[in-house]
Amino acid sequence: MNLAVDVISDVICPWCFIGKRRLEKAIAAVDGQYDVQVNWHPFQLNPAMPKEGISRKEYRTRKFGSWERSLQLDAKVIAVGESEGIHFDFDKTEKTPNTVDAHRLIWLADQHGCQDAVVEAMFRAYFTEGKDIGNRQTLMDVTAEAGLNRQASEDMLNSDDGMEVISNGSEMSQQHQVDGVPFFIINNAVTLSGAQAPETFLDAFKQAIA
Numbered sequence: 682m683n684l685a686v687d688v689i690s691d692v693i694c695p696w697c698f699i700g701k702r703r704l705e706k707a708i709a710a711v712d713g714q715y716d717v718q719v720n721w722h723p724f725q726l727n728p729a730m731p732k733e734g735i736s737r738k739e740y741r742t743r744k745f746g747s748w749e750r751s752l753q754l755d756a757k758v759i760a761v762g763e764s765e766g767i768h769f770d771f772d773k774t775e776k777t778p779n780t781v782d783a784h785r786l787i788w789l790a791d792q793h794g795c796q797d798a799v800v801e802a803m804f805r806a807y808f809t810e811g812k813d814i815g816n817r818q819t820l821m822d823v824t825a826e827a828g829l830n831r832q833a834s835e836d837m838l839n840s841d842d843g844m845e846v847i848s849n850g851s852e853m854s855q856q857h858q859v860d861g862v863p864f865f866i867i868n869n870a871v872t873l874s875g876a877q878a879p880e881t882f883l884d885a886f887k888q889a890i891a
Contacts, residue, residue: 773811785843
């Protein structure tokens with residue numbers, strides 16, 4: 682039995698990383714019962730972000746009203762992350778990047794059969810290693826380690842290829858009235874919003890098959 686899971690997400694959203702882990706647990710629980718195909722689609726949390734990004738402290742202070750409030754929210758995410766085996770290290774993250782190029786490379790990775798590995802590598806690079814995933818050189822290094830052909834990445838980044846995936850992702854989000862990520866669409870029939878528990882995914886799988 683086949684299951685298609687479309688994930689609308691942004692690579693700078695910590696809850697998307699947590700949601701990925703929880704989805705993986707659900708997929709592992711149905712191993713042998715269903716063949717689950719996961720596809721990642723772009724959502725820009727900050728569509729107006731400058732190309733070079735901005736200081737994370739400045740961005741978070743502006744977004745949440747104070748740096749203290751941001752630190753409180755980070756602490757909550759860190760605690761949840763630890764329970765899912767993710768070590769969030771926000772102290773290393775100096776910049777909130779523009780994610781257009783990251784999403785284009787995720788699209789390219791799909792053509793090369795390594796999309797999930799590239800998404801995982803980007804999450805890890807940004808959240809645990811503090812890398813600037815808005816920087817093209819950094820992106821090429823990170824994705825090459827995940828199995829994406831470096832020359833193909835460079836060629837794409839130096840062209841306009843993959844830009845349509847941003848507008849297609851925006852249309853998909855509007856169609857499903859997505860106002861926050863992660864957002865999951867299972868077999869085009871059942872939707873889940875947020876980093877749900879594995880059990881919730883399992884219930885959604887059953888509903889989608891039924």
